Amino acid sequence: MAGQGNFDFFARGAKADESEVRAKFWHTAKKATRSIPFMEDVVAAYYCALDRNTPLRAKAILLAALGYFVLPADAVPDILLGIGFTDDIAVLSAAVAAVRAHITPAHRLAAKEALAERG
Structure with missing residues (x-):
């Protein structure tokens, strides 16, 4: 089937991103909690990305955004007080908006509980 190789490459890349x-x-989320006003959405997106029932396209979008979030080096270093997470906020908000239909009430509940535990 034409394009199957591309799909396999895409799936392998998503799996590698998922591991990272x-x-x-959680280490990055803890640092960003005060800087990202919609942290509950970010954590819900994390659970959505790890859910085996999430469609591959949505999973890939979320894993790419979450991968950018956890990278130690990005466009605006996260250690800059006040502005360090602004680029992460832009990437994460776009990803969450793009796949909002796939973030379920179960993902949101898991996020709320996880943040309460780690709070």
């Missing part, structure tokens, strides 16, 4: 996001998400 899983490894670094």
Whole structure:
């Protein structure tokens, strides 16, 4: 089937991104909690990205945005007080808006509970 190789490459890339996001998400989220006003949406997006029932396209969008979020080096270094997470906010808000229909009430509940536990 034409294009199957591209799909396989895309799926392998999403799997690699997922491993990195899983490894670094909570550490970065803890640092960003005060800087990102919609952290509950970000955490819900994290749970959506890890959900095996989330369509691959939505998962890839979220993993790309979350991967950017957890990267140690990005366009605006996260250590800059006040503006460090502004680029992350833009990327995350665009990703969440693009896949909002796939973020379920279960993802939102898991996010709320996780933030309460880590709060």
